[in-house]
Amino acid sequence: MEKIILVRYTEIHLKGLNRPFFEKKLISNMKGALRGIPSKIAHEQGRIYVHSIPEDSFDTAVDRLTRVFGIHSLSPAYVVDKDWDNVINTCAELMQQEIERRGGGPASFKVFARRSDKHYFMNSDAINHEMGYQMLIRFPELHVDIRKPEISLCIEIRDSAYIYCSEIPCANGMPVGSAGKATLLISGGIDSPVAGYMMAKRGLTLSAVHFYSYPYTSERARDKVIDLARLLSRYALPIRLYLVPFTDIQMKIYDDCPEKETTVLMRRLMMKIAERIADGEGSRALITGESLGQVASQTLESLCVTDDAVSMPVFRPLIGFDKDEIMDLSRKIGTYETSILPYEDCCTVFVPKHPVTKPVLEDIRASEAAVDFAPLIEKAIADTEIMVVGER
Ligand code: ATP
Numbered sequence: 581m582e583k584i585i586l587v588r589y590t591e592i593h594l595k596g597l598n599r600p601f602f603e604k605k606l607i608s609n610m611k612g613a614l615r616g617i618p619s620k621i622a623h624e625q626g627r628i629y630v631h632s633i634p635e636d637s638f639d640t641a642v643d644r645l646t647r648v649f650g651i652h653s654l655s656p657a658y659v660v661d662k663d664w665d666n667v668i669n670t671c672a673e674l675m676q677q678e679i680e681r682r683g684g685g686p687a688s689f690k691v692f693a694r695r696s697d698k699h700y701f702m703n704s705d706a707i708n709h710e711m712g713y714q715m716l717i718r719f720p721e722l723h724v725d726i727r728k729p730e731i732s733l734c735i736e737i738r739d740s741a742y743i744y745c746s747e748i749p750c751a752n753g754m755p756v757g758s759a760g761k762a763t764l765l766i767s768g769g770i771d772s773p774v775a776g777y778m779m780a781k782r783g784l785t786l787s788a789v790h791f792y793s794y795p796y797t798s799e800r801a802r803d804k805v806i807d808l809a810r811l812l813s814r815y816a817l818p819i820r821l822y823l824v825p826f827t828d829i830q831m832k833i834y835d836d837c838p839e840k841e842t843t844v845l846m847r848r849l850m851m852k853i854a855e856r857i858a859d860g861e862g863s864r865a866l867i868t869g870e871s872l873g874q875v876a877s878q879t880l881e882s883l884c885v886t887d888d889a890v891s892m893p894v895f896r897p898l899i900g901f902d903k904d905e906i907m908d909l910s911r912k913i914g915t916y917e918t919s920i921l922p923y924e925d926c927c928t929v930f931v932p933k934h935p936v937t938k939p940v941l942e943d944i945r946a947s948e949a950a951v952d953f954a955p956l957i958e959k960a961i962a963d964t965e966i967m968v969v970g971e972r
């Protein structure tokens with residue numbers, strides 16, 4: 581009897597002729613997620629099985645796979661030869677574990693049998709009835725409830741018998757890398773890691789750009805961003821992170837541009853540098869954590885002025901989200917606790933007292949053109965530090 585992980589995927593089914601491509605990506609990402617854990621992956625008839633996992637790594641393997649985009653759900657399952665006595669004994673053992681896990685006492689159950697092997701000597705109805713009876717005579721605390729069972733005993737008769745009780749919901753989405761590559765502007769805040777998560781979920785490989793303003797922002801602020809990228813990489817695979825020194829550009833804006841325009845000008849320059857970096861590494865789009873109306877730089881007018889700075893599409897997956905909704909997601913993906921650590925971001929340095937909330941494009945373009953930013957942009961890019969951040 582072997583314990584394996586049975587993996588289900590859904591949306592990939594929709595992809596017609598591209599299906600093998602998506603499945604290959606998914607399996608390769610699963611292998612990445614299971615790095616360091618000896619295991620074998622087998623793929624057949626719309627299912628993926630992970631087997632040969634050492635017992636002491638089993639729970640870690642399950643945990644890591646729950647974060648692989650493209651997986652709909654998984655079940656730790658026993659695989660046994662489909663000899664009926666074997667199947668009964670395994671079901672009894674699993675049921676015993678399940679009853680103990682629930683703390684004992686009465687429980688309702690139902691058997692869900694599926695028979696892909698049409699030559700098996702019983703059909704699924706017969707298996708349901710017979711196994712239900714076998715469980716009832718062994719476990720007096722059980723009773724059958726076919727509408728809302730507390731324990732679902734699932735039996736799949738294929739090449740072997742697969743037996744399991746739980747179905748663990750996973751990350752869904754599309755395999756990372758199946759939809760191309762995009763570059764996330766990552767701050768130390770709550771929003772941008774969530775934005776990155778959402779786009780990786782649609783199959784994008786991420787790289788990330790962070791602007792820091794040392795000495796106005798601290799080493800710890802920078803480390804926090806590296807930590808956030810690492811947490812994000814648990815879903816998004818290893819991320820190439822670009823750390824761009826931004827102090828000189830911010831000082832120049834502060835010294836030479838109208839105070840109320842400083843934030844929107846800063847955002848345009850960030851976008852321009854991010855686009856250059858994105859271009860250099862084959863990304864086709866930028867991603868930000870902006871949400872409509874959240875702050876002065878996120879009004880419709882400001883967003884239009886920011887967009888005008890670049891020609892790449894800018895994805896803003898949080899555009900229609902309330903802050904509460906973003907915070908919920910950030911808790912769910914595990915970035916919240918790090919995001920709320922109280923270190924400054926370069927956006928919070930030199931904040932104008934009265935920022936424009938309805939910037940006029942021509943005015944902003946004129947203010948930007950009046951200052952020669954080009955050498956500073958080149959220098960910032962030349963001094964950018966690059967690291968690959970990734971764990972599972
Ligand atoms: P966040 O919670 O992600 O910091 P925010 O609500 O604080 O977002 P802003 O500070 O206006 O909003 O930033 C909007 C977006 O601009 C961020 O979501 C992020 O994509 C990008 N951004 C802001 N600061 C930086 C930075 N220092 N480096 C890279 N990108 C940044």
Ligand code: MG
Pocket residue numbers: 767768769925927
């Ligand atoms: Mg921020």
